[in-house]
Amino acid sequence: MAKDYIRWDKLDNTANLFPVIAGESMTNTYRISCVLKEEVQQDLLQEALDIVTPKIPGFNLRLRKGVFWYYFEENGKKAPRVKEEFTYPCRLIHQSKNNSYMFRVSYYKNRINLEVFHVLTDGMGGISFLRELTYQYLRLAHPELREKLGDKLSADTSLNREDSFKKNYKKKSESVYRSKRAFLIKGEKLEYDGFGVVHGYLPIQQLKDVCKKYNCSINEYLVSTFIWATYQENYRHITQKRPIRVAVPVNLRPYFDSITTKNFFVMVSAEFIPQKDEYTFEEICKITHDCLRKQINKEHLEKIFSYNVSNEQLFIARAVPLFLKNIAMRLVYTQSALANTTTVTNIGNIKVEEEYEPYIQMFHSFLSFSKGQNLKATITSYQDTLVYTYTSAWRDVSIQRRVFRQIAEDGVDVKIETNGVYYE
Amino acid sequence: MSKCRYCGVEIIDETEHCPLCQGVLEQGGECATTYPNAVVGRRKLHFAFRLILFLSVAAGLICYAINRYVTPESNWSYIVIASLLYGLWMVYIIMKDNAGYRVRILSGVAGAVILIILLDALTGFAGWSINYVFPFAIVLVDVALVILMLINRRNWQSYLILQIFMILVGIIPIVLCQKGIITTGVLVNVVFLVTVILFLGSVILGGKTAKNELVRRFHI
Structure with missing residues (x-):
């Protein structure tokens, strides 16, 4: 029989949007993968998932x-079935076919893939879960590790589910969102709703040396390579009316002393408005650097989310039935989504416990597409390697080519791996 | 690993040409394929879907043509076309990955009611579709809900919201009755009463579990 009390929880401010806009072409799913130094065994991975979930x-x-909001409810069913990867990544997660869970786990050769519907958590929460799953898998595959370490969760893992948006917002804030349209990349799509992936493996030390030369951070440098490549490939269409705007998600936890595993990020944007005909890559790095530095400070970040959260807290807005809220959210989302050319997200440096390091080769991650943004980039680092991954629905790879050629020209050893769609 | 001399990058994939510029690679050491070939599976799925659509469209057109030229005095082909549309709708709902069984049951019944009303209209509109079939469809969904609650006992409370929805649907025949469109007043009222009693029974017998479910569903 059903329990009298089922644990339930409200969605955070960002999460409210995801179920409304999610569909086959805009899945709002992201993937984080852990590449092991050994081949993954399906039965052990399933067992690990059954233990960890x-x-x-x-x-x-x-x-x-x-009637008024979406909400989370404790699931309690058997963990979703682990499958060998057989289709494109980041497909829509159908809860009805996934024991009602909003994440999926697959594997291919040495790689464990975790795909998460963004409503659950952002990259930080995803990393945390994948790390625990990998630890548990390795403990099952190597009984000596299990004997030594036991089956407890790692001390680095947070289970905190506080709504940090609600806790930290300031009342009476004004909107700082830009809604003017940006330049949008267009082209011929890959057939059968294809999903192209290009991973660029870059040595971190070499990248640091290059960034020193351009006087910017690694993040700013990589965002600049995208702007540079897009400008070079489309300079006739990039005007003051249609500038390049790159949405850059910022993890708010360090600024607000939070360890929540709910979503807690905002978007800032690196904007490139051409004022003259020719730009050097160095100039673009400087523009990106200045633009991002201006926005990434606690006061500005607080302003960005306070406006949304304070609106959500108004009783009149809360009492509107869900289907009407959904219509309004879709309209606002469309406007703001078209204000960005792409999203470049840096999920940071993933650290694992020392005992597991000998078994783990690499981590990488990537995003699915969103309205107007059919090409996105993600940055993930592990130990001395950074993976700069481009996902794209377009057949054309000229932007990715320019990006990695620029990085290689700057003296970085670039290794490219794809998911094979560009050889079809 | 192979090298692309045009892009200045190394390629890990097992390939002869660069994925970025299509230039031929200088073959080097060990290469690897790290992703499955996803295209094959998707091609088959698309084809099955298109085949069903094509067969339905072809059957509909052939029936319409025969009807027009052989038996123009009746409109039997409309019935065939409406049935094909309903069949297509059901195939779509069944093949649609994210449609749960609740959506399938409700849209299946709703589609059937619309089809039957259409059949009634095409055969002179005697009113049997809205007088009898519509109210009985509501009872059918009520019965389905009771069965689902018994099967899915761990989560029986999640059907309460559908019971509320069915009460709202039950109001429609009452309004139609007051407007004089439906003539079976007693039947319509009995159906509405059954739906309300089913909901009240679930709430009262369900106690705290039912109350908590309604709190969650209606939280502002």
Whole structure:
């Protein structure tokens, strides 16, 4: 029989949007993968998932539809089935076929893939879960590790599910969102809703040396390579009316002393408005550097989310039925989504416990597409390698080519790996 | 690993040409394929979907043509076309990955009611579709809900919101009855009463579990 009390929780401010806009072409799913130094065994990975899922409350959830809001409810069903990867990444997660869970785990050769519907958590929460899953898998595959370390969760893992948006917002804030349209990349799509992936493996030390030369951070440098490549490939279409705007998600946890595993990020944007005909790469680095530095400070970041959260807290807005909220959210989202050319997200440097390091080769991650943004980039680092991954629905790879050629020209050893769609 | 001399990058993939510029690679050491070939599976799925659509469109057109030229005095082909549309709708709902069984049941019943009303209209509109079939369809969904609650006992409370939805649907025949469109007033009222009793029974017998479910569903 049903329990009298089922643990339930409200969605955070950002998460409210994802179930509304999610569909086959805009799945709002991201993938984080862990590449091991050994081949993955399906039965052990399933066993690891069965052990870990009930222990992580932020993943042991299902999404329900209320009259006024979506909400999370404790799931409690058997963990989703682990499958060998057979289709394109980041497909829509169908809860009805996934034991009502909002994440999926697959494997291919040495790689464990975790795909998460963004409503659950952002990259930080995803990393945390994948790390625990990998640890558990390795403990099962190597009994000596299990004997030594036991089956407990790692001390680095947070189970906190506080709504940090609500906790930290300031009342009476004004909107700082830009809604003017940006230049949007267009082209011929890959057939059968294809999903192209290009990973660029870059040595971090070499990147640091290059960034010193351009006087910018690694993040700013990599965002600049995108702007440079897009400008070079489309300079006739990039005007003051249609500038390049790159949305850059910023993890708010370090600024607000939070360890929540709910979403807690905002978007800032690196903007490139051409004022003259010719630009050097160095100039673009400087523009990106100045633009991002101006925005990434606590006061500005607070302003960005306070406006949205304070609106959400108004009782009149709360009491509007969900289907009407959904219509309004879709309209606002479309406007703001078209204000960005792409998204470049840096999920940071992934650290693992010393005992597991000998078994793990690499981590990488990437994003699915969103409205107007059919090409996106993600930055993930592990030990001395950074993976700069481009995902794209377009057949054309001229932007990716320019990006990696620029990085190689700057003296970085670039290794490229793709998911094979560009050889079809 | 192979090298592309045009792009100045190394390629890990097992390939002879660069994925970025299509230039031929200088073959080097060990290469690897790290992703599956995803295209094959998707091609088959698309084809199955298109085949069903094509067969339905062809059957509909052939029936319409025969009807027009052989038996122009009746409109039997409309019935065939409406049935094909309903069949297509059901195939779509069944093949649609993210449609749960609740959506499938509700849209299946709703589609059937619309089809039957259409059949009634095409055969002179005697009113049997809205007088009898519509109210009985509501009872059918009520019965389906009771069965689902019994099967899915761990989560029986999640059907309460559908029971509320069915009460709202039950109001439609009452309004139609007051407007004089439906003539079976007693039947319509009995159906509405059954739906309300089913909901009240679930809430009262469900106690705290039912109350908590309604709190969650209606939280502002």
